[in-house]
């Protein structure tokens with residue numbers, strides 16, 4: 001049992017002290033959801049192996065009363081298994097799979113393009129002692145200089161918001177992905193945006209984005225867990241003539257966006273597509 005209700009978390013931070021890693025963000029929310037206090041071990045990208053006594057090269061890592069647990073997913077599963085009497089992060093095996101799908105989709109649609117837009121900020125905002133490592137490792141990952149990768153980001157940023165409509169659609173139907181309360185699906189999805197807010201020196205979403213309500217509520221959870229002076233605003237992307245509409249305005253159209261309750265519910269669409 002966590003001593004004094006405290007669990008130690010090895011953080012991955014930027015120079016401002018704010019968490020960068022989406023995996024660490026998800027773990028922070030998971031620990032709070034289970035009702036624990038977090039004792040953070042600060043630090044950046046270099047020296048993780050030394051900080052964790054040779055146990056891990058990646059973060060997050062937690063220590064629960066002497067027990068070391070690595071990997072954000074394994075940590076979430078550990079917390080539900082070890083503390084079943086506390087609010088569950090998961091409701092069944094299917095939810096875990098669907099959450100992994102949602103997160104995979106968000107990484108493809110959002111993290112991948114944003115990585116190419118913000119990777120120089122990511123390096124510049126990291127701790128001074130991390131700059132060389134982040135530059136070398138990320139340039140090896142991307143096969144180009146970071147300065148080259150970000151060229152033209154003002155043309156690419158407006159292409160991302162329209163791809164997020166499936167998430168907007170879900171959140172039109174439900175307050176949280178978890179229903180009336182947030183659960184681990186919310187935390188994994190929020191983590192993508194928390195990561196972005198930690199590095200986005202220019203905003204990725206328009207000021208009127210409907211995701212704002214869920215994002216603001218999510219960042220405010222647990223006493224403003226997602227608020228840190230080092231975080232940047234996600235909202236304020238300025239569109240230029242020719243940029244795509246950032247989200248579908250008005251009611252959702254088509255078979256996914258409406259319920260068939262008889263011919264009267266589909267007549268207008270039928271008339272439109274058969275005229």
Ligand SMILES: N[C@@H](CCC(=O)N[C@@H](CS)C(=O)NCC(=O)O)C(=O)O
Nearest residue numbers: 021022023057058059060071072073
């Ligand atoms: N599967 C791991 C992935 C953890 C991971 O890759 N963390 C990254 C931060 S986003 C890390 O520690 N990177 C250190 C580095 O780049 O050297 C998890 O879910 O915890």
